[in-house]
Amino acid sequence: MQIFHTDLLCIGAGLAGERVAVEAAMAGFGVTCLSIVPPRRSHSSAAQGGMQAALGNAVMGKGDSPDVHFADTVKGSDWGCDQEVARIFADTAPIVMREMAHWGVPWNRVVAGTHTYYKGGKPFEAEEAADKHGLIHARAFGGTAKWRTCYTADGTGRAVLNTLDTKCLQYGVSIHDRTQAEALIHDGTRCMGAIVRCLKTGQLMAYLARATLIATGGYGRIYRATTNAVICDGGGQIIALDTGLVPMGNMEAVQFHPTGTVPTDILVTEGCRGDGGTLLDVNGYRFMPDYEPDKAELASRDVVSRRMIEHMRKGFGVPSPYGEHLWLDIRHLGERHITTKLREVYDICTNFLGVDPIHQLIPVRPTHHYSMGGVRVDKSGAAYGLSGLFSAGESACWDMHGFNRLGGNSLAETVVAGSYIGKQVVQFLQGTEVDFSSAAIRNAHSKVAERIARIESNGRSGENCFTLRNAMQDVMMEHVGIFRNEADLTAGVEKLQTLLERSANIGLQAPSRGFTPEMSMALRLPGMLKLALCTAYGALMRTESRGAHTREDYPERNDRDWLNRTLAYWAEGETLPTLKYEDASPYFEIPPGDRGYGGGKIIPADLPPEKLTVPGRPAPHTATPEKQ
Amino acid sequence: MSRRLHLEIFRYNPLDPDSVPRMQSFYVNEYDSMTLFIALNLIREEQDPGVQFDFCCRAGICGSCGMVINGRPGLACHTQTRDLPDHIVLHPLPVFKLIGDLSVDTGTWFRNVGKRIEAWVHTDDTAFNPADEESRMENALAEQIFELDRCVECGCCIAACGTARMREDFMGAATINRVARFYIDPRDKRSDDDYYDVIGNDEGVFGCMGLLGCEDVCPKKIPLQDQLGIMRRMLALNSVKGILPKGILDRLRHKGCCHEKH
Ligand SMILES: Cc1cc2nc3c(=O)[nH]c(=O)nc-3n(C[C@H](O)[C@H](O)[C@H](O)COP(=O)(O)OP(=O)(O)OC[C@H]3O[C@@H](n4cnc5c(N)ncnc54)[C@H](O)[C@@H]3O)c2cc1C
Ligand code: SF4
Ligand code: SF4
Ligand code: FES
Numbered sequence: 001m002q003i004f005h006t007d008l009l010c011i012g013a014g015l016a017g018e019r020v021a022v023e024a025a026m027a028g029f030g031v032t033c034l035s036i037v038p039p040r041r042s043h044s045s046a047a048q049g050g051m052q053a054a055l056g057n058a059v060m061g062k063g064d065s066p067d068v069h070f071a072d073t074v075k076g077s078d079w080g081c082d083q084e085v086a087r088i089f090a091d092t093a094p095i096v097m098r099e100m101a102h103w104g105v106p107w108n109r110v111v112a113g114t115h116t117y118y119k120g121g122k123p124f125e126a127e128e129a130a131d132k133h134g135l136i137h138a139r140a141f142g143g144t145a146k147w148r149t150c151y152t153a154d155g156t157g158r159a160v161l162n163t164l165d166t167k168c169l170q171y172g173v174s175i176h177d178r179t180q181a182e183a184l185i186h187d188g189t190r191c192m193g194a195i196v197r198c199l200k201t202g203q204l205m206a207y208l209a210r211a212t213l214i215a216t217g218g219y220g221r222i223y224r225a226t227t228n229a230v231i232c233d234g235g236g237q238i239i240a241l242d243t244g245l246v247p248m249g250n251m252e253a254v255q256f257h258p259t260g261t262v263p264t265d266i267l268v269t270e271g272c273r274g275d276g277g278t279l280l281d282v283n284g285y286r287f288m289p290d291y292e293p294d295k296a297e298l299a300s301r302d303v304v305s306r307r308m309i310e311h312m313r314k315g316f317g318v319p320s321p322y323g324e325h326l327w328l329d330i331r332h333l334g335e336r337h338i339t340t341k342l343r344e345v346y347d348i349c350t351n352f353l354g355v356d357p358i359h360q361l362i363p364v365r366p367t368h369h370y371s372m373g374g375v376r377v378d379k380s381g382a383a384y385g386l387s388g389l390f391s392a393g394e395s396a397c398w399d400m401h402g403f404n405r406l407g408g409n410s411l412a413e414t415v416v417a418g419s420y421i422g423k424q425v426v427q428f429l430q431g432t433e434v435d436f437s438s439a440a441i442r443n444a445h446s447k448v449a450e451r452i453a454r455i456e457s458n459g460r461s462g463e464n465c466f467t468l469r470n471a472m473q474d475v476m477m478e479h480v481g482i483f484r485n486e487a488d489l490t491a492g493v494e495k496l497q498t499l500l501e502r503s504a505n506i507g508l509q510a511p512s513r514g515f516t517p518e519m520s521m522a523l524r525l526p527g528m529l530k531l532a533l534c535t536a537y538g539a540l541m542r543t544e545s546r547g548a549h550t551r552e553d554y555p556e557r558n559d560r561d562w563l564n565r566t567l568a569y570w571a572e573g574e575t576l577p578t579l580k581y582e583d584a585s586p587y588f589e590i591p592p593g594d595r596g597y598g599g600g601k602i603i604p605a606d607l608p609p610e611k612l613t614v615p616g617r618p619a620p621h622t623a624t625p626e627k628q
Numbered sequence: 629m630s631r632r633l634h635l636e637i638f639r640y641n642p643l644d645p646d647s648v649p650r651m652q653s654f655y656v657n658e659y660d661s662m663t664l665f666i667a668l669n670l671i672r673e674e675q676d677p678g679v680q681f682d683f684c685c686r687a688g689i690c691g692s693c694g695m696v697i698n699g700r701p702g703l704a705c706h707t708q709t710r711d712l713p714d715h716i717v718l719h720p721l722p723v724f725k726l727i728g729d730l731s732v733d734t735g736t737w738f739r740n741v742g743k744r745i746e747a748w749v750h751t752d753d754t755a756f757n758p759a760d761e762e763s764r765m766e767n768a769l770a771e772q773i774f775e776l777d778r779c780v781e782c783g784c785c786i787a788a789c790g791t792a793r794m795r796e797d798f799m800g801a802a803t804i805n806r807v808a809r810f811y812i813d814p815r816d817k818r819s820d821d822d823y824y825d826v827i828g829n830d831e832g833v834f835g836c837m838g839l840l841g842c843e844d845v846c847p848k849k850i851p852l853q854d855q856l857g858i859m860r861r862m863l864a865l866n867s868v869k870g871i872l873p874k875g876i877l878d879r880l881r882h883k884g885c886c887h888e889k890h
Contacts, residue, residue, distance in 0.1 A: 026753070037682070037684050037690070037692060037735070038734065038735030038738065038739075038781070039735075040690075040691070040738075040780070040781055041684045041685075041690040041691060041692050041735075042690075043684070043685065043690075045685070045689055045690050045780070046685045046687060046689045046690065095758045097762075098756075098758070098760075098761070098762040099756055099758070101762040101763070101765075102751065102753075102755075102756045102762070102763070102815070103749060103751075103753075104748070104749035104751075104813065104815060104816075106765075106769075106770040106771070106773035106774045106777060106813075107765075107770060108767055108770055108771070109764070109765050109766065109767040109770050110767070111767045133764070134764025134765055134766060134767075135761060135762060135764060136762055137767070152770070152774050152777075153771065153774055155774065155777075155778060158689070158777070158778065158780070159774055159777055162777050163749075166742075166747055166748035166749065167748060169739070169742050169743060169747060169748055170746075170748040175735075175739060177735040177736075178727075178733075178735065200643075200727050200733075201643060202643075229684045229685045229686070229690065230683055230684060230685075230686060231684055263659075263661065263666065264663065264665065264666070264686055264687070264705075266686070266687045320660070321659045321660070322659075348687075351688060351706040351708075352661075352663060352687070352688070352705075352706055352708075353661045354660075354661040354708045354710055355661065466672075466673040466677065508677070509677045510676055510677045510678035511678070512678075513641060513643060513644040513646075513647075514641060514643030514644060514728075515643070515680075515727075515728065516677070516678050516680075517672065517677065517678070517679075517680060518672075518677035518678060521677075
């Protein structure tokens with residue numbers, strides 16, 4: 001077996017992985033990044049909208065500050081986030097955006113003078129200040145008090161990822177693409193790297209590292225309909241969970257977006273509805289006003305998604321070979337509006353759906369979009385349970401998103417966490433030596449090698465991994481979707497358990513010589529089922545509604561019993577995770593309250609005064625809820 | 629519209645000594661708004677799980693799925709089957725190293741040329757002061773830089789290029805476009821001489837025959853010919869530097885500036 005040595009092993013080379021890699025490489029450490037695809041193909045490249053940082057340069061961002069950003073983030077999280085982390089995040093974001101500018105990101109800039117902008121589909125004029133000319137501009141995004149989202153046209157993820165990738169080249173970060181981590185090497189207390197499968201040859205290799213970072217992004221592929229890339233299969237979360245020592249945080253927190261397109265689940269922007277688009281059912285009937293008389297299509301993302309599912313369940317969905325969907329109608333907005341203001345939507349419809357949105361309806365359905373949960377780490381990015389293991393980006397539950405993340409906050413998280421956690425990793429590397437235990441390497445290797453051998457020997461008589469995967473994805477859509485309740489979740493958990501048992505007997509339909517894509521899926525699937533079970537079982541046990549987690553049978557947000565974070569551990573041989581809970585936040589700089597949108601009843605918590613005190617900061621931050 | 633599509637796919641596994649390059653036929657029923665992404669995945673799930681091909685974003689953004697579709701390089705995920713005849717022939721992109729079937733190694737190729745042209749902004753990183761506001765830039769310039777930074781490194785332009793097929797060391801239109809991206813970026817402190825060293829040769833700008841195959845196939849519609857022309861003019865000017873008076877050179881150079889419409 002080939003063995004590689006490095007100081008820092010970054011599993012994943014999206015924005016988060018590359019940002020940590022650059023930090024360590026700049027400090028003089030040897031860094032190797034693994035990635036399933038060449039780094040620039042990572043899912044970060046697909047993000048178009050932008051990333052939040054309170055620079056306050058744009059006229060509509062006037063008066064913005066990290067304090068306002070912090071407050072928006074905490075409210076967005078429905079008080080489920082770690083406020084200490086949200087504070088670090090909001091304070092660091094502006095610095096990191098400027099640093100990215102220094103490194104080469106072509107951010108859009110403020111142009112002094114009067115401009116026409118749009119709000120709620122209506123134009124208005126605003127004057128950009130002369131003294132801000134040439135500084136980084138920002139656009140509007142949902143859930144924010146100010147225009148705060150820095151952007152490069154409609155390709156923010158692409159621009160930032162390209163720049164970070166050039167920095168990796170400059171600082172000599174080794175990139176090993178077409179590789180996939182299959183198991184962590186550890187001795188029960190310390191992580192020493194990973195066993196990695198080469199996706200060109202199928203061979204196993206060992207990467208030994210003094211520090212290991214999981215930055216593998218989301219795991220949206222446990223759902224059938226997701227905006228996530230096809231490689232977002234949870235590889236990083238799985239290898240952490242498989243240790244039995246590292247917990248996943250808040251796996252039940254899953255964000256859906258109302259308008260994913262059918263069949264390819266590509267996102268069309270909320271702007272369609274913002275500008276006056278409507279949702280229609282199989283009869284061409286506009287149903288949203290029946291459910292939400294006031295806001296109709298413009299209720300919040302989770303509300304619209306919920307209503308769409310409800311309506312389809314009543315039998316008003318449009319049947320298609322790709323499953324049921326509804327229609328988005330923007331025809332009345334007219335050719336000019338669609339080809340200018342909604343150009344991206346126009347391109348997506350024509351290129352991918354073969355639909356001309358000027359004359360035709362767009363097939364849409366609520367689609368899985370973002371995973372708030374992931375590898376639970378502390379504020380310095382260190383994973384619980386194993387020293388030397390870190391995680392950053394969407395793969396982690398650093399937990400500034402709590403139960404709902406705001407648009408523009410996850411892209412920002414990748415680079416802010418990358419920079420901040422990168423510095424902690426550097427400190428860790430400066431003070432650590434490791435004896436690599438050959439027993440630990442052998443253990444990890446033989447586990448993976450045995451699984452491969454078993455799958456090969458099962459051959460055609462074993463289970464078909466694609467059949468099982470499709471079944472899992474359907475269970476997740478049907479039972480662990482937007483609306484949740486005890487009966488559905490219980491049934492879902494049972495079905496997933498059965499699938500997990502069956503997945504022990506996966507075989508191969510085609511022979512494997514060297515690398516085959518079927519083997520990749522076969523290896524991944526049992527782990528994906530475990531992630532699915534953590535999600536479903538966590539949702540079953542959380543008897544309240546918070547952020548994106550909606551229980552029909554428990555509609556209140558219950559701060560009294562559930563102002564906490566779920567930790568899911570997986571003991572070997574089990575078919576269910578072990579759940580533990582910890583406080584959502586070490587203290588509340590902003591005491592739990594009403595978000596100001598989404599509605600819903602709140603069962604208040606009785607928090608002791610010390611929970612409402614920010615360490616090192618006097619009043620007025622020590623207000624108690626009663627006094628407010 | 630319910631055609632039965634005949635997909636003929638190039639099959640070869642270089643790691644398998646028994647494998648010989650061949651074309652294999654598959655048949656699938658066409659659906660409404662079917663893309664090649666959907667068709668290929670159906671084949672993998674229902675007929676032959678061993679077929680190798682690359683997709684990632686499946687939204688035309690990441691550049692993974694470049695392949696030769698009925699003789700023309702393009703992105704498979706945003707190719708509608710309805711725009712093709714019912715007989716579809718798929719080959720891997722030429723020039724790049726074959727991994728298997730339709731899958732090629734673009735990552736290594738692009739990283740290697742990236743190293744050759746030192747594809748990063750040459751600036752002083754220690755000069756960054758977290759307390760300062762960012763250095764200013766004209767928005768129009770930022771937009772021009774992004775226009776060139778949009779390249780997804782799909783490799784279609786390289787695969788379509790006659791020179792790239794003949795010369796292994798030819799850097800190709802995407803790379804010259806990348807140099808242009810740094811050339812117009814004021815944060816990059818490299819001189820014209822530095823750039824000349826990088827692409828002023830047959831492996832770079834002077835190897836290009838100007839036949840436009842690259843621009844025709846670019847799925848991102850990046851104006852590759854403009855960039856090639858601009859870099860060529862910059863280099864030509866650089867080589868007569870000692871001969872022409874500086875005033876004239878500056879005027880010419882300004883004209884050759886990428887920020888202007890030609
Ligand atoms: C369509 C879409 C649009 C979005 N738009 C926005 C937006 O406008 N603003 C915003 O803030 N957020 C947006 N998001 C969310 C945001 O893009 C992601 O959360 C973020 O990019 C994740 O970055 P990352 O670095 O954590 O992971 P990724 O970019 O997903 O990178 C993961 C890396 O890990 C590698 N990898 C995975 N598994 C393994 C393994 N087992 N072994 C080795 N390597 C592995 C992959 O190859 C890849 O390099 C959007 C998301 C989607 C889906
Ligand atoms: S220039 Fe165009 S065709 Fe060439 S690699 Fe970039 S995106 Fe692809
Ligand atoms: S114009 Fe130049 S780079 Fe483009 S295809 Fe022709 S030879 Fe290649
Ligand atoms: S899969 Fe990303 S461009 Fe086709």
